[in-house]
Amino acid sequence: MRKSVIIIASLSCFTFQSCKKEKTPVASFTYTNMAMNSSVNELEFTNLSTDADHYKWEISDGTCSGPIGCYSSGDFEPAIKYYQPSLYSTSTCISIKLTAYSASEKKTNETIQYFLIN
Numbered sequence: 001m002r003k004s005v006i007i008i009a010s011l012s013c014f015t016f017q018s019c020k021k022e023k024t025p026v027a028s029f030t031y032t033n034m035a036m037n038s039s040v041n042e043l044e045f046t047n048l049s050t051d052a053d054h055y056k057w058e059i060s061d062g063t064c065s066g067p068i069g070c071y072s073s074g075d076f077e078p079a080i081k082y083y084q085p086s087l088y089s090t091s092t093c094i095s096i097k098l099t100a101y102s103a104s105e106k107k108t109n110e111t112i113q114y115f116l117i118n
Contacts (some may be wrong), residue, residue, distance in 0.1 A: 025052035025100035027111040036081065043115070044079045045096075052109075054098035059096050066092045067117055082117070091118035 008081045024031050028048040047055065060079060064070040065081040094117060099110040 023051040024107040027100035028111045050098040053103035056099045
């Protein structure tokens with residue numbers, strides 16, 4: 001009876017892969033602000049996340065009506081364009097949030113950075 005229990009437990013690990021530990025992803029990124037022309041800039045992102053299967057970017061100026069508005073993407077490395085700050089009367093703080101998901105979506109990690117348009 002004891003040998004039967006050990007064999008069944010071993011088979012369930014191969015069948016369901018539930019015995020395999022899933023790593024927790026680590027969300028990380030850098031960005032570059034590039035001037036496209038006299039009135040438009042572009043933020044380009046480099047995704048440095050590890051142990052992640054897919055991603056969600058949330059980029060917002062807090063009002064959804066400013067230079068960037070509200071932007072969401074599942075791309076690995078998105079790029080977004082915005083108008084030069086001289087077209088606005090006040091500085092705008094942009095929040096950039098990256099959430100990294102494991103394949104099962106049971107484990108996530110997020111990071112937030114801020115970018116000032118002035």
